[in-house]
Amino acid sequence: MLYANRTRLAELAMTSHLPMMCGPQQYVSAGCLMGYSADIADIFRRSAVYVDNILKGAKPADLPIEQPTKFQLVINLKTAKSLGVTLESSVLARADQVVE
Numbered sequence: 059m060l061y062a063n064r065t066r067l068a069e070l071a072m073t074s075h076l077p078m079m080c081g082p083q084q085y086v087s088a089g090c091l092m093g094y095s096a097d098i099a100d101i102f103r104r105s106a107v108y109v110d111n112i113l114k115g116a117k118p119a120d121l122p123i124e125q126p127t128k129f130q131l132v133i134n135l136k137t138a139k140s141l142g143v144t145l146e147s148s149v150l151a152r153a154d155q156v157v158e
Contacts, residue, residue, distance in 0.1 A: 080092075093130070100126065108121060130155065131154050131155075132154060133156050135156055
């Protein structure tokens with residue numbers, strides 16, 4: 059429900075002049091100020107390793123549980139500018155992606 063309405067959520071935050079921190083990159087592209095989440099592509103790659111092990115005969119119960127190791131910081135400069143938010147250059151330098 060939230061993902062389907064991500065553009066509307068970003069619009070509501072903008073009209074209320076609230077900087078919105080969200081998760082995946084798609085929310086930032088929809089207008090959220092910044093997002094920080096696990097790298098979805100990396101999670102899918104790791105899932106493929108699990109499937110490969112299962113197809114090779116490993117028991118799913120014997121496979122270790124993994125936590126994400128790669129995360130993404132995405133910043134929307136257009137939203138920052140419209141909200142009047144100034145981001146430090148050190149924050150921008152750490153971003154994996156900057157949406158303009």
